[in-house]
Amino acid sequence: MxxxxxxxxxxxxxxxxxxxxxxxxxxxxxxxxxxxxxxxxxxxxxxxxxxxxxxxxxxxxxxxxxxxxxxxxxxxxxxxxxxxxxxxxxxxxxxxxxxSSYQEMKFGGQIVYSRTVEEVEKAADELLHFIEAKKSKEGGCILGLDIEWRPTFIKGVAPGKAAVMQICGDNNCCHVLHIIHSGIPQKLRSLLEDPTSLKVGVGIANDASKVFQDHNISIMALEDLSNLANWKLGGIPKKWSLATLTEMLICRQLPKPNKIRLGNWEVEVLSKEQLKYAATDAYVSWYLYQVLKSFPEPVDNKSEKTCLE
Incomplete structure (x- = not known):
């Protein structure tokens, strides 16, 4: 979120x-x-x-x-x-x-849901092995990352702590970690603090700030998709949301129903709808990064002119 x-x-x-x-x-x-x-x-x-x-x-x-x-x-x-x-x-x-009405963006892979300390540690271990395999094969690893928390609608009452963290690195599998129950155990901490795996998302610096405030963990190596889109597309910078960027780049709708988005992410067990919502956000973040990186590097006209002179 x-x-x-x-x-x-x-x-x-x-x-x-x-x-x-x-x-x-x-x-x-x-x-x-x-x-x-x-x-x-x-x-x-x-x-x-x-x-x-x-x-x-x-x-x-x-x-x-x-x-x-x-x-x-x-x-x-x-x-x-x-x-x-x-x-x-x-x-x-x-x-x-x-x-126009666009087709909904959906994640068609496996969603792995973890809520206990042991389950989250196992998921983090799987992700760490995935990251190492990606680095060995491709020279680097990109992870779509997002978080959810319980909002508040009462003035003066602070919102809930970061409750859910979703991580996705390919088309096949997304991990949804219910960290409000498990906390952030050591292996997940190592993954988040790893400066060699890039974590991407819209407003991801704000998410990282909240994780630090709520769980005292510093997420390293971040890239904001909104900033990347503005750099790649050029022109007047725009404040993209994940949904508008999805529509702009790949002609798909990213559903954001308030019933789920503003729901209770601190429940004992997440619903099927919450799991799909969370996994899709992380997947789309990863996917749009691949799309944006496929665009050519922008040309600095001023620098080019200076060189020609």
């Missing part, structure tokens, strides 16, 4: 500036083979004919991405691929603008 940054509807619907469009265009052109690009067909509402769709008036305010972003097809050396979002992210009917 953390303290994800969020953007307002007005900011989300704001059109890109010319500077932003040019920056994203430059990024995507540098990574797109000119011979392999193909035009993207417009998508209409189900049941709409082309004639009917052509009569729809475009919204006065719509957020438009450059064409080159949707032709982006970069070969990747990882075990996954993604499809950039369609240009037609908004439709208009009767002068009403609303967001």
């Amino acid at each position: 953390g303290t994800e940054s969020s953007i307002s509807d007005s900011d989300w619907d704001r059109p890109f500036t010319d500077e932003e469009l040019q920056a994203i265009d430059a990024i995507c052109r540098s990574a797109t083979p000119s011979s392999s690009s193909s035009p993207i067909k417009k998508r209409h509402e189900p049941g709409c004919t082309d004639d009917y769709a052509s009569t729809l008036s475009p919204p006065k305010t719509r957020r438009r991405l450059p064409d080159s972003l949707f032709n982006f097809r970069k070969e990747m050396h990882t075990s996954f691929s993604f499809s950039p979002c369609s240009r037609n992210r908004f439709h208009s009917r009767n002068n009403t603008v609303y967001r």
